[in-house]
Structure formats: structure tokens, C-alpha cells
Amino acid sequence: MRPTIVEKERKVLTDILEIERRFEEASQSTPLDEKNYVLPEYFSLTREFDGGVKRIPLPTLAAPLDGPSYFDVVSQRASRRAYDKEKPIPLAILSAILFWATGKRGEMLAYSQKAFPLFHTPSSGGLQGIDVYILSTQSGGELLPGFYYYDKIEHELVVMCAPCLPSIWVPEGIYHQWFTLDAPILMLFVLNLMRGLWKYGLMFYRNGLMDAGIMAAHVHLAAQALGVDSCMIAGFDKRLFADKLMLEEYEIPTLLMGLGYRKERAGETYMPSTG
Ligand SMILES: Cc1cc2nc3c(=O)[nH]c(=O)nc-3n(C[C@H](O)[C@H](O)[C@H](O)COP(=O)(O)O)c2cc1C
Numbered sequence: 128m129r130p131t132i133v134e135k136e137r138k139v140l141t142d143i144l145e146i147e148r149r150f151e152e153a154s155q156s157t158p159l160d161e162k163n164y165v166l167p168e169y170f171s172l173t174r175e176f177d178g179g180v181k182r183i184p185l186p187t188l189a190a191p192l193d194g195p196s197y198f199d200v201v202s203q204r205a206s207r208r209a210y211d212k213e214k215p216i217p218l219a220i221l222s223a224i225l226f227w228a229t230g231k232r233g234e235m236l237a238y239s240q241k242a243f244p245l246f247h248t249p250s251s252g253g254l255q256g257i258d259v260y261i262l263s264t265q266s267g268g269e270l271l272p273g274f275y276y277y278d279k280i281e282h283e284l285v286v287m288c289a290p291c292l293p294s295i296w297v298p299e300g301i302y303h304q305w306f307t308l309d310a311p312i313l314m315l316f317v318l319n320l321m322r323g324l325w326k327y328g329l330m331f332y333r334n335g336l337m338d339a340g341i342m343a344a345h346v347h348l349a350a351q352a353l354g355v356d357s358c359m360i361a362g363f364d365k366r367l368f369a370d371k372l373m374l375e376e377y378e379i380p381t382l383l384m385g386l387g388y389r390k391e392r393a394g395e396t397y398m399p400s401t402g
Contacts, residue, residue, distance in 0.1 A: 153329035161237045161253065167325050172244060172255050173278050174285075174319070181286040182278070183270075185222035200352045207356035208306035210387025215268025215311050220353055221261075224386075225277050227352070228345035229259065244280055248342045251334035254322045255279070257342045257381070260372065264292060265311030274372060287372075297371045300364035301383075307360060310385030315368065316343055320377040332379075339381035350386055357386045 132140065195203075229248040237243035237253060250256055259277040261284065263270045273289020288295060301307045316339045323331035343359050350357045360383040368380045 150329055150333050154327075162239070164238045164326065166238045166240070169321070170325075172322070173280050174258060174276055176276075176285055182281070183218075183275075183284040183286065185225065185282050185284060186219050187226065187282060188219065188223045190227070195352055200348055204348060204351045206358040207389060208358050208385070209390040210306070210309045210311065210356065210385065211390045212265075212309045212311065212387070213267075214388040215265035215270070216355060216386060216388070218269040220355060221270065221312065222282070223353055224346060224349045224355065225259065225279070226282060228349040229277075229279055229342055230282055231280055246279060248338075248345050250338045250341075251331065252323055252326055254326070256318050256320070256322045256331065256335040256338045258317045258319050258378070259342070259346075260287070260315040260317055262296065262313040262315065263289070263311065264296060264308075264313070268311065270312075295371050297364070297367055300367040300371070301360070302362050302364070304360060304362060306358070307363075307383070307385050309390075310387045312386040314343075314346060314384045314386065315372070315380055316382040316384070317374060318379040318381050319375075320379065324377075335379075336381060343382045343384055346384060354388070355386050356389045357384050359384050 227247060229246055231244050232247050233245045234242035235245055243253070245253065246255060248255075248257075259279075261270075261275040261277060263272050263275065265272065270284075271289045272292040274287040274291060274295050275289070276285040276287055277283075278285055298308055307313065318332070318335040318339060320331060320335070323335070327334060347357050347359065363380075363383050365380040368374075368383075369378065374380070
């Protein structure tokens with residue numbers, strides 16, 4: 128049966144088709160010769176910081192030989208929203224989630240560079256539009272409460288500020304999704320538009336939103352494989368987060384994810400009113 132489009136939906140549909148039209152009009156036909164593109168001078172695959180910034184090197188873990196199979200992980204996966212607030216996530220586990228979701232996996236000739244980095248998460252043009260920021264609200268763990276940036280090339284956490292809760296933590300920005308407050312770790316997936324506007328124009332925004340979903344799915348599955356529960360959260364105040372966390376104007380928060388160990392006897396999953 129064809130769906131019946133009521134007036135309210137018609138209005139939204141018209142808006143979406145207009146946005147789509149603009150995307151398509153603006154799409155530049157980019158030739159598929161990634162080898163020969165020349166990167167803009169300011170380009171960097173990760174956010175750059177001055178030398179004085181504190182960095183936390185992360186342990187690198189070999190893939191566990193006795194780990195669950197892909198099929199085990201997928202069959203156990205669910206969005207889980209009841210976390211044990213008292214049980215911090217060890218740094219080695221957080222490190223493994225980050226590395227096996229989106230760490231560096233190799234290099235190739237691209238963008239006129241002999242060794243352009245490749246990562247575990249695919250991305251539009253290989254430009255890695257998405258950056259992962261981490262909000263730690265856990266107590267008693269190795270990672271102090273604070274705000275961090277994952278440098279996926281160096282496999283390090285850059286300390287943005289720690290300890291600095293509650294000045295940067297924004298519970299009012301998560302709407303009514305109170306389970307988020309119990310997550311010892313929150314990951315924020317941020318689209319850095321300056322990675323690809325030069326190449327794709329407006330299309331980089333649309334591709335970047337896809338990149339965010341893909342990266343979040345990798346993190347969700349990597350966390351599951353390592354015994355950590357998680358839930359993606361699209362229902363949050365993205366502007367408030369950007370302001371409080373002092374992101375640059377070209378850094379767009381896209382998705383948030385709560386991570387933590389399952390609370391004993393917690394319910395499995397429920398259908399939320401958003402997302
Ligand atoms: C893009 C995206 C956004 C989501 N946003 C939210 C959200 O804001 N709050 C929430 O509780 N769950 C959110 N979820 C989780 C979904 O509600 C969940 O995937 C769905 O209910 C199916 O359950 P399952 O993941 O356990 O199979 C989101 C999922 C996706 C993929």
C-alpha cells in the first residue's frame with residue numbers, strides 16, 4: 128500500500144526535497160584520482176594542538192585470538208542504556224575500542240603523498256571528516272573526569288581539560304535521556320568540515336553525516352566485542368554541546384554515544400521516544 132502523506136508530512140517532505148536539490152546542485156563532479164589531488168596547506172587528518180598540550184599515550188593491543196567472532200558480536204549487540212556508574216572503563220579497554228573502531232591501519236599513495244594514512248573506519252574521500260571527543264564522568268578510573276580528543280594517528284588522548292567537570296558537562300543538553308548521566312564515558316562524534324569542503328563542497332556535509340554513522344557503528348560493535356554496552360544518541364542539543372565544549376565553528380556535533388558496563392539486573396533495551 129502506498130503511504131498516505133498528510134499535510135504536516137507534505138511540508139517536511141517538500142523541505143527535504145529542496146535540501147536534496149541543493150545538495151545535488153552543489154555536488155561537484157570530483158574526478159576519482161585521489162593520487163593526484165593536492166591537499167590545502169592547512170589540511171590535517173587530525174586536529175592540531177600546540178606543543179604544550181598534555182597527551183596520554185594509549186596502549187596498543189593485538190587483536191585477541193580468543194575474541195568473539197563477528198557473528199557473536201552482531202547477535203549480542205543491542206542499544207543498552209543501563210550502566211553501572213561505579214564501574215569505570217579501564218584505559219586499555221577504551222584504547223582497544225578506539226583502535227579497533229577507528230585507529231590507523233596503514234598508508235597508501237594518495238593526495239600527492241607517498242604515505243597518506245588509512246584507518247579502520249572508511250570515510251568520504253579517506254579524509255576522516257569525523258573526530259572523536261571523549262567526556263569522562265567516571266570516578267575512580269584511570270581516565271579522570273574531563274574532556275579529551277582522540278588523536279587517531281598517534282593513538283593518544285589529548286587532554287582538552289581535566290579535571291574540569293562540571294564546567295563543561297552539559298546535562299541540560301541531553302533532553303530527557305537521563306540514562307546518559309550514568310554512562311562513565313560519552314563519545315561525541317564531531318564532523319570537521321575543513322577536512323573536505325575544499326574537495327566536495329556542500330556534499331561533504333551530507334557525506335560527513337554518513338561518516339559519523341559509520342564510525343559510531345564501528346565503535347558500537349567494537350565496544351560490544353570488548354564487553355562494554357553502548358547506545359547512540361542523536362537526541363541532544365548539538366549547539367549547546369558545541370558552545371560548552373568550545374568547538375570551532377566548522378566542527379559540527381553529530382552523534383553522542385553512552386558507554387559503560389551493564390548494570391546488574393538491568394533491563395535489556397526499551398524503545399525510546401527519540402532516536
Ligand atoms: C542514528 C541513531 C540515533 C539514535 N538516537 C537515540 C537517542 O537519541 N536515544 C536513544 O535512547 N536511542 C537512540 N538510538 C538507538 C535506537 O533507539 C535503537 O537502535 C533502536 O531502538 C533499536 O534498538 P537496538 O539498537 O537495541 O536494536 C539511536 C540509534 C541511531 C542509529
